[in-house]
Amino acid sequence: MWRRSSQPPRDPAFDGEALGHLAAIHDTALRLCRDRAEAQDLTHDTYVRALNAAERFEAGTSLKTWLLTILHNLYRTRLRDRGRHVEATLDEESVEVSAPQTEEESWRAVTSAQLDSAIELLPQKLREVVVLRDLQGLSYKEIAQVLNLPTGTVMSRLYRGREALRALLMLRVQGEGVLVQKREVK
Amino acid sequence: MTVSCDSVRSWLSAWIDGERTPLLPEEFERHLAECADCAKAERRLRGFLRTVSSAYVPAPVPASLQASIRRAAWRRSFSQRAAPLLAVGAAAAAIALVIIVTLRPAPVQAASLAEAAAWAHEGLASGNLPLDVEASNAADLSRWFTERVGFRVVLPKLEDSTLVFNGGRLVQLEEGTAAVVSFQRNGERVSLGIAPRHVAGIPANAPRTELFRNMQFATSTLRGLNVISWSEGELSYALVSHLPSTGRASCAVCHGANSGLKSVEDFHGTR
Numbered sequence: 001m002w003r004r005s006s007q008p009p010r011d012p013a014f015d016g017e018a019l020g021h022l023a024a025i026h027d028t029a030l031r032l033c034r035d036r037a038e039a040q041d042l043t044h045d046t047y048v049r050a051l052n053a054a055e056r057f058e059a060g061t062s063l064k065t066w067l068l069t070i071l072h073n074l075y076r077t078r079l080r081d082r083g084r085h086v087e088a089t090l091d092e093e094s095v096e097v098s099a100p101q102t103e104e105e106s107w108r109a110v111t112s113a114q115l116d117s118a119i120e121l122l123p124q125k126l127r128e129v130v131v132l133r134d135l136q137g138l139s140y141k142e143i144a145q146v147l148n149l150p151t152g153t154v155m156s157r158l159y160r161g162r163e164a165l166r167a168l169l170m171l172r173v174q175g176e177g178v179l180v181q182k183r184e185v186k
Numbered sequence: 187m188t189v190s191c192d193s194v195r196s197w198l199s200a201w202i203d204g205e206r207t208p209l210l211p212e213e214f215e216r217h218l219a220e221c222a223d224c225a226k227a228e229r230r231l232r233g234f235l236r237t238v239s240s241a242y243v244p245a246p247v248p249a250s251l252q253a254s255i256r257r258a259a260w261r262r263s264f265s266q267r268a269a270p271l272l273a274v275g276a277a278a279a280a281i282a283l284v285i286i287v288t289l290r291p292a293p294v295q296a297a298s299l300a301e302a303a304a305w306a307h308e309g310l311a312s313g314n315l316p317l318d319v320e321a322s323n324a325a326d327l328s329r330w331f332t333e334r335v336g337f338r339v340v341l342p343k344l345e346d347s348t349l350v351f352n353g354g355r356l357v358q359l360e361e362g363t364a365a366v367v368s369f370q371r372n373g374e375r376v377s378l379g380i381a382p383r384h385v386a387g388i389p390a391n392a393p394r395t396e397l398f399r400n401m402q403f404a405t406s407t408l409r410g411l412n413v414i415s416w417s418e419g420e421l422s423y424a425l426v427s428h429l430p431s432t433g434r435a436s437c438a439v440c441h442g443a444n445s446g447l448k449s450v451e452d453f454h455g456t457r
Contacts, residue, residue, distance in 0.1 A: 023246075047258060
């Protein structure tokens with residue numbers, strides 16, 4: 001005897017709304033992977049996963065946050081499966097940036113290329129929160145959900161990430177060498 | 187009482203981001219109005235955030251990625267919409283198959299006229315087998331069949347007030363074609379198969395035979411139906427119904443009271 005599936009039908013607006021976040025998801029993937037092909041692959045997998053699990057999305061919550069959570073989970077799974085721990089071994093405390101103290105007016109004319117390259121230099125744990133907050137506009141609570149972290153950790157990482165990014169941007173604006181050192185954490 | 191610079195600096199970022207902090211908004215405002223260093227830190231942070239916001243340009247999404255995701259969404263959406271329809275279709279097909287297999291009379295080519303007539307009777311009675319022709323009298327039926335089966339179809343004297351013709355159907359035998367006449371006698375559906383004697387064959391199960399006026403009548407049960415078979419001249423006949431195939435009532439299956447033949451009591455009396 002045929003039985004109707006217990007899976008509820010997907011909201012017809014879901015696909016359109018999800019696709020509306022494609023640019024944000026792809027951009028975040030690119031900043032996570034720092035590789036165009038891998039970012040496209042990760043974005044595609046994120047959407048396939050989301051579309052297949054659409055019935056689990058809670059109406060009334062942020063779809064963008066939900067998509068970003070899937071993205072980050074997939075990214076971490078990939079890193080683990082590939083045995084890549086380069087980023088994972090870089091602690092957020094490991095970045096040391098020396099930048100001259102200047103008035104904010106001197107680095108207001110930051111280009112997008114300068115911003116991209118500065119963000120790219122941030123350690124992953126700081127980069128994640130900076131991207132989610134300052135580029136994607138997520139609240140601290142949403143970032144905590146995406147990264148599965150306490151809100152306090154999000155706040156401290158964001159503070160350090162912003163300080164590091166500000167210093168990196170200043171160096172670019174002033175045309176000085178970037179004094180960034182990364183060290184692996186045992 | 188004013189809050190400390192350390193406390194303001196600790197929560198400045200969260201306050202600017204619009205997050206809840208242990209400090210009240212008016213405490214921030216009051217402190218920043220009084221503390222030049224903290225006010226400068228606030229301006230610097232707000233300026234930095236504006237810089238980041240204005241310099242941020244999302245990476246363009248490759249057209250191929252957009253297309254592949256749209257395809258995935260469409261496939262998902264289509265399969266979800268179509269799944270119930272496909273399931274219903276599959277269920278309907280399965281039901282139809284079951285009906286065809288279980289209800290359709292089994293042999294398309296019968297080994298004998300008796301079996302063919304029983305098969306046709308079952309199909310006609312259940313409605314699974316349509317009539318090839320509808321006719322209300324023996325002459326029309328005889329003519330219609332004769333034009334199609336390659337032999338002259340001669341019907342016994344059937345007509346009387348208790349008989350109503352339904353029509354007829356052609357049935358394929360292994361070595362020829364049979365005509366099956368459908369009628370009702372006193373409301374009981376009866377089928378009469380007619381075929382050339384040489385293609386009529388013999389029913390698989392052993393029939394009981396009776397000799398009456400130099401004619402041999404064979405009675406058998408096929409498909410739960412009573413079948414009386416006999417041959418006369420070049421033709422063989424098989425009469426199928428739920429009516430008894432033995433005793434005096436068996437004759438009444440075919441012959442009505444006004445058939446011109448003697449009454450059934452007389453038949454039995456002369457046996």
